[in-house]
Amino acid sequence: MEERVLTRNIGRPGSETLKAYRDSGGYTALSRALKEMSPEDVAERVTRSGLRGRGGAGFPTGKKWSFIPKGTGKQIYLCVNADESEPGTFKDRLLIEKDPHMVVEGTALAAYAIGCRRAYIYIRGEFVHGARVLEGALREARAAGFLGRDVLGSGVDIEIHVHRGAGAYICGEETALIESLEGKRGHPRLKPPFPAVVGLYGCPTVVNNVETLACVPHIIERGPEWFASLGPPNNGGTKLFSVSGHVSRPGVYEVRMGTPLRALLDEQCGGVAGGRRLKAVIPGGSSVPVLTADDIDVALDFESVAAKGSMLGSGGVIVMDERTCMVKAGAVVARFYAHESCGQCTPCREGTPWMERVLWRIERGEGQSGDLELLLSMCVNIFGRCLCPLGDAAAMPVRSYIQRFRDEFEYHIRERRCLAAGGFS
């Protein structure tokens, strides 16, 4: 069931080297594109492939590129989002560390398609090794003529720089990333204007996730129809899922879009560890609504997961078995978003720590009647009312934990103890 497209080189010795990448056909897509295709041809192929952003929102990649205004005379920038800070998500890191040239080639192709001469890979500060590996790959690519001035004699200039962040979740949000890249505090900007029009240094900018761009060489090499055929309509390609928590074999798995979640968990990950019962699954990183064990017969594509009331998000699958206390799980998730709130807007700055406090008091056995209504009203007052989607990311899980495991929350408040075996810590 595994379909290794993006991960095809991973596990081979020296997979991060230019030699290994070229031995597997690497950089032929870039050479072909520069020789035989116009930038518009490349963008058009990406549109036809059905590729959607792998950073969380699932926005169609070709469409995003088409928003870049033409003929403004301004520089055009491409920012590669390698911040990967969403809890439960660790797939971009694998690509960066094990196959950095695929990320470089994808970035160069995207830069060519949108008319960008200077791209930045914004990588989270904690990924020290990944940043070094990328720097090494860029050096090799420059020396071989795949980057720099007049790439492969095409007359096109493409330069790529690595920029290290300082380790803040909010800097994964595209406008905060741009601010941080400009040397400022990572505070999200109000939208509109969108980065495609006013982005880095006030210029048109595309922000794309690492995995999104890693798909591009394969689309150019093997064709958009092939890529589209790997998944359901409008969900082209394979997807990397980083699976963690109570499964027998946690790790990064590459499967076709639309693969059933149950098959991913049972066949790839060896099911719930220790033969225990499944209780809950977060399908797309800690910010998305949780699914119950009854919901896992769902195809892993953007629409099907949304129809179950959750999101495919970043593909960070977190599995919880029957011993998990959902009140504590909710409190831990709330703590993360309260800690990472940038503090610019009131609902998020004030609401996220308040939610966290109430959840911990319920968890400690000090909950009060009315606490669940209070929490749900906080969710209403945060969701959709913040400057950026971090507020939604904090509210969505809390609301879903209460809605889907309400008995457990009520038991905690009434009995001042936990229903689940792994309760208080």
Ligand SMILES: Cc1cc2nc3c(=O)[nH]c(=O)nc-3n(C[C@H](O)[C@H](O)[C@H](O)COP(=O)(O)O)c2cc1C
């Ligand atoms: C709070 C917050 C954090 C985010 N963190 C990341 C991240 O770490 N990596 C990422 O690719 N996208 C992240 N995103 C999504 C980006 O804003 C943006 O949509 C994405 O990089 C676009 O790339 P794509 O179209 O290729 O998915 C985050 C969004 C929000 C609101």
